Amino acid sequence: MKTNTVPKPSVSEVLENKDDYKYGFTTDIESDVFLKGLDENVIRAISQKKNEPPFMLEFRLKAYRKWLTMKEPAWPNVKYPPIDYQNISYYAAPKARKKLESLDEVDPEILKTFEKLGIPLEEQKRLSNVAVDAVFDSVSVATTHKKKLMEHGIIFCPISEAVQEYPELVEEYLGTVVPVGDNFFAALNSAVFTDGSFVYIPPDTVSPMELSTYFRINTEETGQFERTLIICAENSYVSYLEGCTAPRFDTNQLHAAVVELVTLDNAEIKYSTVQNWYAGDKETGKGGIYNFVTKRGKCLGKDSKISWTQVETGSAITWKYPSCILMGDNSSGEFYSVALTNGHMQADTGTKMIHIGRNTRSSIISKGISADYSSNSYRGLVKVNKSAANARNYTQCDSMLVGEKCSAHTFPYIESANSTAQLEHEASTSKISEEQLFYLESRGISRENAITAVINGFCKEVFKQLPMEFAVEAQKLLALKLEDSVG
Amino acid sequence: MENFILSGALNQINGRKDSMLEIKDLHAGFEGTEIVKGISLTVNKGEIHAIMGPNGSGKSTLSKILAGHPAYEAMGGTVTFMGKDLLELSPDQRALEGIFLGFQYPVEVPGVNNAEFLRMAYNAKMARQGKEELDPLDFDDILDEKMKLVGMDSKYKDRSLNEGFSGGEKKKNEILQMAVLQPKLAILDETDSGLDIDALRVVANGVNKLINQDNAIILITHYQRLLEYVKPHYVHVLSKGEIVKSGDKSLALDLEAQGYDWLTPVPK
Numbered sequence: 001m002k003t004n005t006v007p008k009p010s011v012s013e014v015l016e017n018k019d020d021y022k023y024g025f026t027t028d029i030e031s032d033v034f035l036k037g038l039d040e041n042v043i044r045a046i047s048q049k050k051n052e053p054p055f056m057l058e059f060r061l062k063a064y065r066k067w068l069t070m071k072e073p074a075w076p077n078v079k080y081p082p083i084d085y086q087n088i089s090y091y092a093a094p095k096a097r098k099k100l101e102s103l104d105e106v107d108p109e110i111l112k113t114f115e116k117l118g119i120p121l122e123e124q125k126r127l128s129n130v131a132v133d134a135v136f137d138s139v140s141v142a143t144t145h146k147k148k149l150m151e152h153g154i155i156f157c158p159i160s161e162a163v164q165e166y167p168e169l170v171e172e173y174l175g176t177v178v179p180v181g182d183n184f185f186a187a188l189n190s191a192v193f194t195d196g197s198f199v200y201i202p203p204d205t206v207s208p209m210e211l212s213t214y215f216r217i218n219t220e221e222t223g224q225f226e227r228t229l230i231i232c233a234e235n236s237y238v239s240y241l242e243g244c245t246a247p248r249f250d251t252n253q254l255h256a257a258v259v260e261l262v263t264l265d266n267a268e269i270k271y272s273t274v275q276n277w278y279a280g281d282k283e284t285g286k287g288g289i290y291n292f293v294t295k296r297g298k299c300l301g302k303d304s305k306i307s308w309t310q311v312e313t314g315s316a317i318t319w320k321y322p323s324c325i326l327m328g329d330n331s332s333g334e335f336y337s338v339a340l341t342n343g344h345m346q347a348d349t350g351t352k353m354i355h356i357g358r359n360t361r362s363s364i365i366s367k368g369i370s371a372d373y374s375s376n377s378y379r380g381l382v383k384v385n386k387s388a389a390n391a392r393n394y395t396q397c398d399s400m401l402v403g404e405k406c407s408a409h410t411f412p413y414i415e416s417a418n419s420t421a422q423l424e425h426e427a428s429t430s431k432i433s434e435e436q437l438f439y440l441e442s443r444g445i446s447r448e449n450a451i452t453a454v455i456n457g458f459c460k461e462v463f464k465q466l467p468m469e470f471a472v473e474a475q476k477l478l479a480l481k482l483e484d485s486v487g
Numbered sequence: 488m489e490n491f492i493l494s495g496a497l498n499q500i501n502g503r504k505d506s507m508l509e510i511k512d513l514h515a516g517f518e519g520t521e522i523v524k525g526i527s528l529t530v531n532k533g534e535i536h537a538i539m540g541p542n543g544s545g546k547s548t549l550s551k552i553l554a555g556h557p558a559y560e561a562m563g564g565t566v567t568f569m570g571k572d573l574l575e576l577s578p579d580q581r582a583l584e585g586i587f588l589g590f591q592y593p594v595e596v597p598g599v600n601n602a603e604f605l606r607m608a609y610n611a612k613m614a615r616q617g618k619e620e621l622d623p624l625d626f627d628d629i630l631d632e633k634m635k636l637v638g639m640d641s642k643y644k645d646r647s648l649n650e651g652f653s654g655g656e657k658k659k660n661e662i663l664q665m666a667v668l669q670p671k672l673a674i675l676d677e678t679d680s681g682l683d684i685d686a687l688r689v690v691a692n693g694v695n696k697l698i699n700q701d702n703a704i705i706l707i708t709h710y711q712r713l714l715e716y717v718k719p720h721y722v723h724v725l726s727k728g729e730i731v732k733s734g735d736k737s738l739a740l741d742l743e744a745q746g747y748d749w750l751t752p753v754p755k
């Protein structure tokens with residue numbers, strides 16, 4: 001019943017990407033960009049630009065003050081030169097943006113950009129079965145299918161709009177899953193975030209379509225700090241997709257997003273990401289996105305479920321641990337991940353499953369593929385609190401190496417304070433097998449297709465979780481990224 | 488020149504036939520070690536050749552060299568298949584030219600659906616021939632028919648390719664692939680080993696169904712058993728990387744009775 005389809009063009013477009021990063025273009029539009037640097041005035045200015053109620057400014061300032069006392073985490077298994085946070089512009093928006101009544105008012109250049117990315121936003125062209133929120137630099141430029149969703153009582157809009165239209169909902173939930181001082185990057189995000197998506201699914205509602213947000217960084221030397229908040233009320237279900245690209249710049253850009261999910265009793269959120277930010281130059285490693293993201297879901301209600309599926313194929317550095325806090329009794333969390341690194345990419349990614357309620361279950365399936373000079377780490381925490389009687393976790397963590405100069409690492413942490421917990425962990429590391437490739441090739445299958453098949457087979461349990469067409473295209477994306485690496 | 492084409496000489500007795508595979512003085516090996524030491528062999532259309540020989544004599548190495556395994560290298564000599572220089576071609580191109588290797592140890596590929604794999608291979612062939620590729624539904628009809636032919640239960644369609652298959656099931660799956668792909672030249676490397684009597688008959692059946700005036704088969708085997716069902720035109724004995732004797736099928740019987748010792752080349 002919960003099958004859905006996804007924008008075919010978007011992904012085929014992603015596919016043509018190949019080694020040459022296809023989204024490396026910039027859009028020439030007039031932007032309203034703040035001067036570089038960060039202080040309380042900048043934060044007040046952001047809040048003012050966004051016409052925010054006082055509670056939001058308070059939220060931001062509290063986060064900022066907290067951030068000032070915090071240190072950038074040094075524990076991830078990644079290396080990068082220090083980031084100068086005063087050398088980033090914290091606000092960039094397409095100029096002259098009034099509240100848009102219709103898409104006709106969106107800068108045609110921006111519409112063209114999204115169309116080029118395979119996300120047509122115009123009424124006639126847009127995808128009938130997927131609602132899209134398009135975020136360009138710091139602001140949401142268009143959200144499709146809002147009306148139809150509204151008929152079901154579903155709210156899907158830019159978070160900047162939600163702050164104004166549904167302040168009670170935002171105030172009630174914002175920062176309850178990822179507190180303002182949770183970590184260095186989350187604190188920064190809480191202080192300066194400018195846009196992102198907001199979703200509210202009312203009780204007893206199955207969303208009639210996939211919801212998706214498409215992020216695009218356009219301006220050089222701006223950070224993107226988007227904020228997503230999804231609330232799924234009792235007995236409801238939503239499947240949400242996220243896609244990302246950025247132009248090719250020689251400088252590194254910071255992307256420090258925060259995503260918060262909340263499920264009430266018997267509700268389910270399925271959150272899928274295909275991340276293909278610019279990863280920097282394949283040979284020199286120059287440029288690319290620093291993807292430092294905090295994603296966390298809270299299963300607040302009993303029998304509720306949150307499922308993360310991620311296919312991470314881009315970014316110079318990825319630091320990301322989509323997590324679940326399992327508070328409600330019988331609630332469950334899932335994490336399915338494929339992380340591919342090539343060139344000089346570094347990824348430190350994994351999950352945290354925090355068991356608090358009774359009979360809570362979690363499963364973690366992680367597939368890491370490293371090629372070229374890249375480094376790929378899985379880091380996961382399974383924590384069972386005293387209160388979590390009969391908690392169960394299954395973790396499976398497999399790494400595949402393509403080539404001689406790459407590396408794979410696994411850092412599993414387990415903390416259990418309840419003796420009734422059952423925790424299972426399996427891990428493996430292997431090289432892509434020439435024997436397997438030869439076997440397939442000896443049947444007339446081209447080397448490219450053989451690689452696709454082997455990698456796809458390796459990632460099957462994860463791809464199975466994605467909506468069908470998305471899965472097919474994600475497989476091809478991996479194959480194309482690996483084509484040069486397998487030789 | 489006359490010493491290398493033993494079977495060719497026999498051909499002349501049988502009358503002129505079209506040559507399919509011509510191996511001339513092939514030297515090949517692995518990481519600089521020569522394992523195949525000057526093999527010459529001609530296989531014509533419509534012929535079945537059996538290659539026998541002690542363990543480690545180079546039979547599998549020869550078959551992998553013919554299929555283009557990247558870990559093995561040709562160090563001298565030539566191989567011509569249907570008039571083309573085979574050694575120049577990549578493994579998938581060789582397959583598309585019509586060569587099929589039934590592996591002695593078929594490889595497990597986790598997560599790759601068996602039916603989907605077969606369809607991929609089938610469609611690669613269709614594409615090469617400029618024919619229409621089949622969607623899963625249409626291919627399913629072909630697959631069902633072929634599975635019946637080799638006596639395989641349809642549950643193997645949805646298994647991962649060879650993963651967790653028993654030894655005999657893997658061998659049957661090789662024959663299934665051969666039946667689906669209908670190669671010009673099938674090289675079956677001990678496809679009969681590890682098979683029960685029924686499965687052996689199935690394999691033999693598959694081979695006999697494949698062979699016709701346009702195809703050829705090289706059977707690598709240790710046992711006379713298979714040769715009771717499949718009648719080879721020629722039997723060759725490989726020892727220490729060389730063909731030390733060629734003959735007709737009675738040679739297989741001699742070998743069964745006497746072993747290989749009497750054939751081992753005398754050290755020079």
Ligand SMILES: Nc1ncnc2c1ncn2[C@@H]1O[C@H](COP(=O)(O)OP(=O)(O)OP(=O)(O)O)[C@@H](O)[C@H]1O
Binds near residue numbers: 522544548549558591
């Ligand atoms: N990849 C390899 N690495 C190391 N040695 C190899 C390799 N391949 C072949 N050899 C060696 O080459 C020789 C021939 O091996 P091959 O597998 O061709 O024998 P075979 O005739 O097929 O034997 P069997 O009847 O046991 O299958 C053996 O001594 C083997 O150990």
Ligand SMILES: [Mg+2]
Binds near residue numbers: 546547548591676677
């Ligand atoms: Mg062998």
